[in-house]
Amino acid sequence: MENGFLFQAIIYLLAAVVCVPLAKKIGMGSVLGYLLAGIIIGPYVFGFIGEEGEDIMHFAEFGVVMMLFLIGLELEPSKLWKMRQMITRVGLSQVLVTTLAFFGILYFMGLGWRQALAISTSLALSSTAITLQSLKEKDQMNSSAGRNSFAVLLMQDIAVIPILAVLPLIALAATSDVDLDHMSPIAQFPGWLQTLFVFGAVILVIVSGRYFIIPMLKLVAKTRLRELFVAGALLIVLGIAFLMEMVGLSPALGTFLGGVILANSQFKHELESDLEPFKGLLLGLFFIAVGASINFGLIGENALMVFAATLSILLIKSLILFGIGKVNKISTDQTLIFALGLSQVGEFAFVTFSFATELNIINAKTTEILMAVTAISMTFTPLLLLFNERLLLPYIGTKEKEEKPHDEMDESNKVILAGFSNYGSTVGRFLRANGIKPTILDSDSDRVNLLRKMGFEVFYGDVTRADLLEMAGAREATILISAIRNPETNYRLVTMVKKHFPNLELMVRAKDKREALELLDLEVPHIYMQNLESAVRMGKDVLIKMGFRAHTVHRLAQDFIKYDEDSLVELAKVKNDKKAFISTVRKSIEMQENLLSFELNKRFSLNDHAWDSDTIKEGEEKNKE
Amino acid sequence: MKNILVLMAHPKLEHSTVISGLTASINGLENVQITDLYERYPDFNIDVQHEQEMLFGADIVVWLHPLYWYTGPPLLQQWIDLVLEYNWAYGHKGTYLKGKYLFNAISTGGSPEAYSATGHHGYPLKEFLLPYKQTAKLCNMKYLPPFQIAGTHNITREQLNHEINKFKALILHLRDSPNLSDLENLPFLNDFKQ
Numbered sequence: 001m002e003n004g005f006l007f008q009a010i011i012y013l014l015a016a017v018v019c020v021p022l023a024k025k026i027g028m029g030s031v032l033g034y035l036l037a038g039i040i041i042g043p044y045v046f047g048f049i050g051e052e053g054e055d056i057m058h059f060a061e062f063g064v065v066m067m068l069f070l071i072g073l074e075l076e077p078s079k080l081w082k083m084r085q086m087i088t089r090v091g092l093s094q095v096l097v098t099t100l101a102f103f104g105i106l107y108f109m110g111l112g113w114r115q116a117l118a119i120s121t122s123l124a125l126s127s128t129a130i131t132l133q134s135l136k137e138k139d140q141m142n143s144s145a146g147r148n149s150f151a152v153l154l155m156q157d158i159a160v161i162p163i164l165a166v167l168p169l170i171a172l173a174a175t176s177d178v179d180l181d182h183m184s185p186i187a188q189f190p191g192w193l194q195t196l197f198v199f200g201a202v203i204l205v206i207v208s209g210r211y212f213i214i215p216m217l218k219l220v221a222k223t224r225l226r227e228l229f230v231a232g233a234l235l236i237v238l239g240i241a242f243l244m245e246m247v248g249l250s251p252a253l254g255t256f257l258g259g260v261i262l263a264n265s266q267f268k269h270e271l272e273s274d275l276e277p278f279k280g281l282l283l284g285l286f287f288i289a290v291g292a293s294i295n296f297g298l299i300g301e302n303a304l305m306v307f308a309a310t311l312s313i314l315l316i317k318s319l320i321l322f323g324i325g326k327v328n329k330i331s332t333d334q335t336l337i338f339a340l341g342l343s344q345v346g347e348f349a350f351v352t353f354s355f356a357t358e359l360n361i362i363n364a365k366t367t368e369i370l371m372a373v374t375a376i377s378m379t380f381t382p383l384l385l386l387f388n389e390r391l392l393l394p395y396i397g398t399k400e401k402e403e404k405p406h407d408e409m410d411e412s413n414k415v416i417l418a419g420f421s422n423y424g425s426t427v428g429r430f431l432r433a434n435g436i437k438p439t440i441l442d443s444d445s446d447r448v449n450l451l452r453k454m455g456f457e458v459f460y461g462d463v464t465r466a467d468l469l470e471m472a473g474a475r476e477a478t479i480l481i482s483a484i485r486n487p488e489t490n491y492r493l494v495t496m497v498k499k500h501f502p503n504l505e506l507m508v509r510a511k512d513k514r515e516a517l518e519l520l521d522l523e524v525p526h527i528y529m530q531n532l533e534s535a536v537r538m539g540k541d542v543l544i545k546m547g548f549r550a551h552t553v554h555r556l557a558q559d560f561i562k563y564d565e566d567s568l569v570e571l572a573k574v575k576n577d578k579k580a581f582i583s584t585v586r587k588s589i590e591m592q593e594n595l596l597s598f599e600l601n602k603r604f605s606l607n608d609h610a611w612d613s614d615t616i617k618e619g620e621e622k623n624k625e
Numbered sequence: 626m627k628n629i630l631v632l633m634a635h636p637k638l639e640h641s642t643v644i645s646g647l648t649a650s651i652n653g654l655e656n657v658q659i660t661d662l663y664e665r666y667p668d669f670n671i672d673v674q675h676e677q678e679m680l681f682g683a684d685i686v687v688w689l690h691p692l693y694w695y696t697g698p699p700l701l702q703q704w705i706d707l708v709l710e711y712n713w714a715y716g717h718k719g720t721y722l723k724g725k726y727l728f729n730a731i732s733t734g735g736s737p738e739a740y741s742a743t744g745h746h747g748y749p750l751k752e753f754l755l756p757y758k759q760t761a762k763l764c765n766m767k768y769l770p771p772f773q774i775a776g777t778h779n780i781t782r783e784q785l786n787h788e789i790n791k792f793k794a795l796i797l798h799l800r801d802s803p804n805l806s807d808l809e810n811l812p813f814l815n816d817f818k819q
Contacts, residue, residue: 558670610706616716623717 032382038291063282072259091155098124127346145337160250209261318343333445344377424483464492630683643732728769736776772814
């Protein structure tokens with residue numbers, strides 16, 4: 001359909017705005033929502049978008065690049081180094097075993113070794129976008145499934161380099177009339193020079209991170225123009241991506257590396273919040289494009305074959321992943337999440353398949369079918385995870401609820417504690433030490449198993465699900481404590497509880513002031529800023545070391561905490577007056593400024609004259625005069 | 626109708642029968658405000674401004690507390706230290722409490738006889754309360770005799786209920802009676818006639 005740009009944009013945005021909340025409402029996650037939106041506006045349902053879907057996909061792949069940059073920012077080099085074993089043990093074995101398995105099957109099905117190799121390497125890769133997004137939404141990034149998935153995805157990104165390098169070699173062996181234009185610009189150089197370029201580029205990224213990017217950001221930050229900083233951030237990502245494409249490396253891998261290098265810099269958080277919306281939109285667009293690119297016509301003609309292929313690919317990949325998980329002693333639940341989460345064929349396959357077609361390794365029709373299989377397998381992932389969460393996990397592995405003798409189950413606990421990480425466990429231990437046994441909810445199966453062994457009553461699953469809370473006795477309980485770290489999970493939990501269990505009094509942990517403000521907006525009555533008390537306590541000790549008397553400092557600290565919490569309420573009022581959208585960074589900077597100016601206006605001293613004879617002496621002297 | 630402010634201080638109210646009984650008997654009465662000091666200020670961080678506002682609105686102030694080591698619990702002393710500020714409660718400009726009534730309502734483990742010159746504790750209760758009396762005087766308040774429930778270790782439920790009812794009647798009397806000057810000469814407020 002030929003339409004103006006505005007109309008196109010409206011179609012995309014409208015589809016996303018309608019489908020994503022709907023999908024989330026029925027618990028499917030945003031990825032599936034975007035995919036559905038894509039299918040609906042795609043050529044086979046409403047036909048709002050046609051062939052250009054693929055172009056959009058290439059453009060939107062940039063969201064994946066940005067996502068990896070942001071992931072890199074979160075991962076300091078030391079952390080990455082700690083992961084090296086997981087990357088090689090879990091990641092490398094996944095890539096090798098899966099490739100080998102598919103190669104074997106395809107070869108015995110009668111394909112030539114060239115085609116078999118090209119296809120099997122592509123099929124071995126999984127979708128970073130879909131897997132990470134889904135895991136994040138399920139709050140599983142820090143569980144062993146999350147960490148292992150990440151290691152595998154990282155290894156796959158590294159594997160892209162040799163795959164792209166090998167494909168032309170296979171092609172050269174097959175035919176000689178290869179169109180060199182479509183290969184990386186350095187392909188015309190001899191092999192050793194290419195290798196040199198590749199290493200040169202990587203070193204350039206590392207060196208320029210410290211000696212060019214950070215000085216540039218400092219310069220830009222000085223201008224105090226926010227949009228310029230956004231421009232700078234985009235420039236970094238685009239620059240690295242371009243450099244990587246020049247030498248034939250994966251742009252995602254390059255920007256990931258760039259992110260890791262900048263992870264220790266002072267601009268980490270600004271970069272994160274500046275790029276976050278771009279990443280989100282582009283990823284959304286990418287998923288829509290995947291949905292739209294599913295060729296239902298072709299699937300219709302070869303329905304049986306396409307679905308059989310998709311299912312067997314999903315099955316083989318998850319079986320191999322399951323085996324790897326088990327060999328590495330990951331618990332059954334976590335392995336299931338890990339195996340099903342990574343079972344799809346990744347977005348990178350779109351690239352390799354078209355590349356392989358251009359190189360005449362595989363023919364156009366096979367490519368079409370493989371692309372359809374890839375897209376369908378991606379669409380299946382959120383469904384598989386949903387199936388796993390609702391139907392599989394409750395029966396295998398860690399149960400949502402532990403079967404216990406009846407007498408123990410009868411007493412319903414008055415307090416529900418969601419999240420049993422460091423913070424939650426401290427709250428829980430303190431309560432238990434005083435005879436209050438909270439019902440615990442947690443989404444990390446390893447932790448749940450450990451807690452159960454220690455005799456805690458724990459419900460396992462996504463804490464934002466109303467039915468799980470219901471099962472945990474939310475109707476009879478009086479207090480719900482949320483000790484969850486992730487602000488989005490917290491937000492979902494609070495809104496869900498307000499809607500379904502108005503009887504529960506909410507006591508919520510807030511990661512920082514920004515989250516506390518959001519919770520204030522939701523009218524959460526009790527908000528606990530997680531670092532406030534410990535930070536003030538530290539300041540207290542400093543003052544004591546500087547010669548202040550301990551009791552005076554203690555009282556000053558009490559005042560300060562009260563002041564800090566009160567000023568947050570004030571800030572919330574100020575914030576609500578301005579209806580205009582202020583982006584997150586600016587908000588937090590503005591908040592800091594406001595707080596500091598409040599503090600300057602208030603002279604910090606104790607508001608009483610107890611145990612203090614100076615005022616009495618002064619007063620009496622005035623009296624005499 | 627006068628306003629009565631009861632400042633109740635008990636560090637372990639959940640284990641108390643006398644103070645909690647007295648508090649419960651007057652809870653919710655019209656024009657009677659009760660501040661549970663240990664519940665409101667567990668960290669001794671007293672909101673001075675708020676307490677002064679409460680005092681300002683009251684005609685009669687009651688310190689309701691057990692007697693430990695011949696004095697009130699430490700939070701009551703903290704309250705006195707912080708709230709009764711120079712040039713607010715006392716001093717040249719400190720006129721905000723002038724003319725208000727004040728008394729201690731006290732539970733003691735020892736019997737009434739123990740608090741006498743010949744008894745176990747060697748002095749009458751009034752002498753132990755001297756600092757409170759003089760505090761009231763410094764603030765230009767009228768200090769009334771104490772209300773005492775004595776011998777709380779051996780008290781029977783009946784006796785206790787009797788005393789509690791008397792306390793409630795006293796509070797109502799203080800609230801509603803226009804003239805309180807006859808109370809000032811009683812040995813204990815327990816002896817008041819309705």
